[in-house]
Amino acid sequence: MTAAVMGRPGSTGLRVLRAEWTKLTSVRSNVWIALGTVAVAAGTAYGLGLFVRPGDGRSGSWVVTSGFVLAQLGFLVLGVLVGTSEHTTGTARTTYTTVPRRLPVLAAQVQVTLLAALTTASVALGASYLATGGVRAVDAPALDLSVPGAARALLGFVLASAAVALLGVGLGALLRHPASALVAGVLLVLVGDHLLAMNPGRTTDTIRAFLPSSGARLLQDDAALAGLDAVTRGPQLGVWGGGVVLLVWVVVLLAAAAYRLSRHDVR
Amino acid sequence: MIEVEALTKRYGSTTAVDGLTFTARPGTVTGFLGPNGAGKSTTMRVVVGLERPTSGTATVAGRRYADLPAPLHAVGVMLDARSVHPGRTAYKHLLAMAQTHGIGKARVREVLAQTGLEPAANRRAGTFSLGMGQRLGIAGALLGDPATLILDEPVNGLDPDGVLWVRHLVRELAAEGRTVLLSSHLMHELALCADRVVIIGRGRLLADATVQEIVARSERAGAVRVRTTDPEALARELLTAGADVTPQDGGVLQVHGASVDDVGTAARRCGVTVLELGAESGSLEDAYLQLTGDSVEYRTADTLGRTR
Known part of the structure; x- marks a missing residue:
């Protein structure tokens, strides 16, 4: 037997990263989820764009990024699958005997998911722009980057998408069961906010402000943010506050997942 | 060299492994034998760092597995044929393993050929039979050309050809001076390929000796x-x-x-x-049944009276 070993033996952060990228891209369903997410984002933006009229107070950036409401579920699923598939398929036995220090694997999973989500979100944004182009030509508001906050909203679409994917990784790696991670994720990024919104008040508005769904504020231009801040009885989060709330959730969940991974047995 | 020292692993009130001590030495095939639920797999999982011992230690080449700088090159592990993502091809599965240690694609092709999986290299692992899954697991264990191999029930689900191949492979690996720890609940399988046998029941050590010594201990021997x-x-x-x-x-x-x-x-x-x-002459099977007689967790009423 010959050992075709190159360079210093053993695992390094970069090598584990390369391995996780191979793992992410070698499972066909992950590629389909990414493509599906792009299609859902563009399709939703196209559909909603049909109904927007100049008098609605919706800006052009709102139309282009409106696919987020459904597309975020695609990002969530992608992240949850990265976080749970090790444990649901038994791959964990192989992965964590190969890299027994374990945490480099989670770090690599976060990085590859971030890269995949940023790419997918950028493509989805481009597709949404093209899909809503025809509609804009009629009488819907055009995408105008000179509108205050419009460029930030486009960037926000990409950032919030990536953050939701990482939220999925954190929930998946923490809970290790896709069903429970997905239910928790959907509650946190979508349903929880809508349920609380049915009963507005100081308490519910405060809770809503500190749910990960606050991250959707990143997709609003200045005028839309002002509108949101005018009706809420909770705290004023400012331009980036919603994004910070989402980021904190991501960091806390990933830290909890890292704790469980490093301290507990892998089955 | 694998050294297990006073190893205990408890899950709540259940004790899976209870003060187990044994050593698997280089150049020998050490058979790890015990009824289902005796603690064989748990012991192996603790040795490779997937689970933490409640007390005691387990080391490979003098170090805790988790402290090995390059685990793939030190220890080849096959715990379960179902340790692969069903949606990933055999080649990509091994490639991802190899990449963690900077091992090249040529070596991946080599182990695929060595385990007879070349024709199935680009098939998804979910379509594999149990036997092919075992071969893929063994391919992964061989990937880093390790000095120690830990194989949990490697002949499970293999066809007669495959069983012969594994038997031959582990003999060859030991002859090259490697340490091989091989678990099985099939005593005749171990009698054919192991030098030493470590027998456990209910997590406790029942015997640790050469195959001949254990056979001689059989109640039938000398009768x-x-x-x-x-x-x-x-x-x-x-x-x-x-x-x-x-x-x-x-x-x-x-x-x-x-x-x-x-x-x-x-x-x-x-x-x-x-x-x-x-x-009468004793057999490993007799010795095994006598040793484990009290520690079998699941058995049919029929075999209770059968000591032959």
């Missing part, structure tokens, strides 16, 4: 089997001569503490006609 027309008369005669007699079905007596000659002479003395007389 005399005799079938006569009047077993009761012969039994009485033998008991007065100081031998131990166990009556069995069909007029057969199992005699300890007397030679074939003694039994034949005794039969002549009491005028009993001998129909069959011979010395």
